[in-house]
Amino acid sequence: MKKYFFILFSFLLSNFYSQTITQTIKGVVIDKQSQTPIPGAIVQVLNSDPLLGTSTNEKGEFKIQNVPIGRWQLKFQVISYKEKYITVILNAGKESVSNIEMEESVIQGEEVVVIAEQDKTKTNNKMSTVSSRVFSAEEAARYAGSRNDPARMAANFAGVSGANDSRNDIIIRGNSPIGILWRLNGLDIPNPNHFGNAGSTGGPVSILNNNTLDNSDFMSGAFAADYGNATSGVFDLRMRKGNNEKHEFLVQMGFNGFELGAEGPFSKKKNASFLFNYRYSTLAVFKALNIDFGTGSAVPQYQDITFKTDIATQKAGTFSFWGVGGLSYIALLDSDKKEGQDLVGYSARDTYFRSNVGAAGASHTYLFKNNAYIKTNIGVSGQYNNVIADRIDTAFHTPKNLKPEYRQTTQTIRYSLNTTYNKKFNSRNFVNCGIYSELYNTLFIDSTDNLFGNNTFITLRDYKGSTALLRGFAQWQHKFTDNFLINVGVSDQFFLLNNSNAIEPRIGLKYSINSKQSLSLGGGLHSQLQPIYIYFATDSLNGKRIETNRSLDFTRAAHGILAYDISFATNFRLKAELYYQYIYNAPVQSYPSYFSALNLGADFNSPNVNNLVSKGTGENYGVELTLEKFYSKGYYILFTTSVFESKYKGSDHITRNTAFNGNYVLNLLGGKEFKINQKHVLTLDVRSTYAGGKRYTPIDLNASIAYGDEVRDGSRAYELQYPDYFRMDVKPGYRYNSKKVTHEFTIDIQNVTRNENVFQQSYDIKNKSIKTDYQLRFFVIPQYRLLF
Known part of the structure; x- marks a missing residue:
């Protein structure tokens, strides 16, 4: 009996290890300009044996079943369209679903071959010409140090400075992070981060869930006319559709939080799907379990939720409903700080x-029969902040020696509606136009007490009201040949609060020298509102508080960019960009001062700066280089570098460094997969960043001691620079595929060299000295993800 049992067990064990695990690849193929399905497109899984493939049906849909799990390259081809290649990672626990956009060739009746495996300059936006790149959710999860955060991943791109461990501000080409536009599923949204202050665009933890994002666009200058209210860059994000045929689930646990996800069809009709994710902060869970990490009460508590539903109809078009939201809270109690x-x-x-x-x-989205479609988005977004600060002083003789010092409550609710019409006339000509409207309901209340007496609080801002921003645009793309195209457009913005108006022409040219080399040129005017709270800053006049900034104009920037791109060897790409930006109408104070709104976003607070006029200027210029080896043969390499200058003039007409003039950034990333067999894969990713230190205004120690609080020497604004920033991260991982389940383990080890990068200098009131705070010295983020 034991003999037969041993034979049976050996047979089952042998069969288990020899069994090939397979999964499904599916998706839809559409025309990039008209968004209409492309029937009859050939889809092949390259290097599969035997060769696997299929063709799209009348709806542009395709499905290839029984594909062995692993990393595969797909080829899409159809007569009169340029060939397209994509790479997919096929896991046992999740089907691969792709939305493929193909570009029609000007030369009809021929197959036009695209040499590059993945041209990451081919963005979702059809009018992007220069300084644009596809953001991949897979890259955000792969790169060491990115913490599954799209903004931190973007810090590896040329022109972006990311020398800040505590926040994910996107600083592009020396511009303030406030200059970036966040867009999600066609709607402009507020700062999508936990612990984000009023008017900021960054934070320590993103509410955007990497597991729900589709390939999206990142742009760092001279962006197309359908983007407005931004001067530095655009992050145009899209959420993916849930699987419309099969229910799939996700469990993820790491230092960033505990996460649950689900997706699938609503019914067997396959015309509707859902996607849902929820996350709760890990440290908050540990706090509830009375586990102390040495931070005392300073435990970041947050949670966020993401959902999306997609419904396709026979005649009425397609509908989608989506939402993201996050709650966060932290207490920084100096009174409870231990020695x-x-x-x-x-x-x-x-x-x-x-x-x-x-x-x-x-x-x-509704498709017309004449290669045109109209897309309408409607939504609501909002941000709420509450800040309470109490001063500690032994002279107060109060419980815990505390007295109220500052109170702030801010809230902005934005109602948005936009409609765009898109028309493809032929393979050479495409136009789109649209209107955007945004209604702001705002509440700004804050006050301070520097005297600590009875009833000595001073109101800084107290406003409740509504205003609106209206915008329209139109743009045209013309292809003279397959090698030469032009994009031209214009945008117009109107701010109802003070009747400010901004007309913004845009242009982009691209010439392909051959199949491997291209030259591009982009330029245009870009305008942006001030952070809403700026308009309602007040000053005292005859015992009354009056608003002094209400008439501020848009901040305006002229961009000019020249780019050269070359593909060489196999899957290698080199790109160089030279740029110049001139900024004008930036808010500065009406009397001689070093202040400029171009430096807002360098600190965490929302300052009450009054008596501003739109007379400030600035300029940014530099050169960027990207050398990339796309993922193939089990590894990838990315090297980016930027050398730049960022200057500004305040109302004192003195040229100074901006707060973001780090002068240079170098990033080097690489990764390798070690495939043991079909089920077991080891991964190793490495990232290093070397950058110029943060600019700062020195503290006047004697003046601070005399005043009893921190005083900066404004005559030396942003003159000094902290030591250079260096950080190296290493991220080993392991992926195990069973028949229907995928397990992923990673350990993101950040700042492995324990380099002491300066975070800030501040005045220590208790010790009457200057204190230096440092960024992460050594940080380990383990993560486990389960797909089934």
């Missing part, structure tokens, strides 16, 4: 900070 504990916060203060942010929308 030797490192707590980054305001000296001699207890600060309580709460931030809520969210956005939800509905989209409708």
Whole structure:
């Protein structure tokens, strides 16, 4: 009996290890300009044996079943369209679903071969010419140090400075991070980060869930006319559709949070699907379990939710409904700080900070029969902040020696509606135009007390009201040949609060020297509103508070970019860009001062700066280089570098460095997969960043001691620079595929060299000295993900 049992067990074990695990690849192929399905497109899984493939049906859909799991390259081809190649990662626990957009060739009746495996300059936006790149959700998960955060991943791109471990601000070409536009599923949204302050665009943890994002666009200058209210860059994100045929689930656990996800069809009709994810902060869970990580009460508590539904109809078009939202809270209590504990916060203060942010929308796309479609988005978004700060001083003789010092409540609700019409006349000509409207309901209340007496609070801002921003655009793309195209457009913005108006022409040219080389030129005017709270800053006049900034104009920027791109060897690409930006109408103070709104976003607070006029200027110029080896043969390499200058003039007419003039950034990334067999894969990713230190205004120690609080030497604004920033991250991982389940383990080891990068210098009120805070010295983020 034992003999037969042993034979049976050996047979089962042998069969288990020899069994090939397969999965399904499916998707839809559409025309990039008209968004209409392309029937009859040939889809092949390259290097499969035997060769696997299929063709698209009348709806442009394709499905290839029984594909062995692993990394595969797909080839799409159809007469009169340029061939397209994509790479997919096929896991046992999840089907691969792709939305493929193919570009029609000007030369009809021929197959036009595209040499590059993955041209990451081919963005979703049809009018992008220069300084644009496809953002891949897979890259955000892969890159060491990115923490599954799209913004931190973008910090590896040329022109972006990411020398900040505590926040994910996107600083592009020396511009303030406030200059970036966040767009999600066609709607402009507020700062999509936990712990984001009013008017900021960054934070320590993103609410955007990497597991729900589709390939999206990142642009760092001279962007197309359908983007407005931005001067530095655009992050145009799209959420993917849920699987419309099969229910799939996700469990993820890591230092960033505990996460649950689900997706699948609503019914067997396959015309509707859903996608849902929820995350809760890990440290908040540990706090509830009375597990102390040495941070005392300073435990970041946050949670976020993401959902999307897609419904396709026979005659009425397609509908989608989506939403993202996050709640966050932290208490930085200097009164509870233990001896030797490192707590980054305001000296001699207890600060309580709460931030809520969210956005939800509905989209409708209707295809006409004449290669045209119309898309309408409607939605609501909002951000709420509450700040409480109490001063600590033994002279107060109060419980815990505390007295109220600052209170802030801000809230902005934005109602958005936009419609765009898109028409493809033929393979040479494409136009689109649209209108955008945004209604802001705002509440800004804050006050401060520097005297600490009875009834000595001073109101800084107290406003409740509504305003609106209206915008329209039109643009045209013409292809003279397959090698030469031009994009031209114009945008017009109108701000109802003070009747400001901004007309913005845009142009882009691209000439392909041959199949491997191209030259591109882009330029245009770009305008942006000030952070809403700026308009309602107040000053005292005859005992009354009056608003002094209400008439501020748009900040305006002229962009000019020249780019050269070459593909060489196999899967290698080199890109160089030279750029210049001239900024004008930036808010500065009406009397001689170093202040300029171009430096806002360098700190965490929302300053009450009054008596501003739109007379400031600035300029940014530099050169960028990207050398990339796309993923093939089990490895990838990315090297980016930027050398730049960023200057500004305040109302004192002195040329100074901006707060973001780090002068240079170098990033080097690489990764390798070690495939043991079909089920077991080891991964190793490495990232290093070397950058110029942050600019800062030195503290006047004697003046600070005399005043009893921090005083900066404004005559030397942003003159000094912290030491150069260096950080290296290593991320080993392991992926195991069983028959229907995928397990992924990673350990993101950040700052492995334990380099001491300066975060900030501040005045220590208690010790009457200058204190230096450092960024992450060594940080380990384990993560486990389960797909089934």
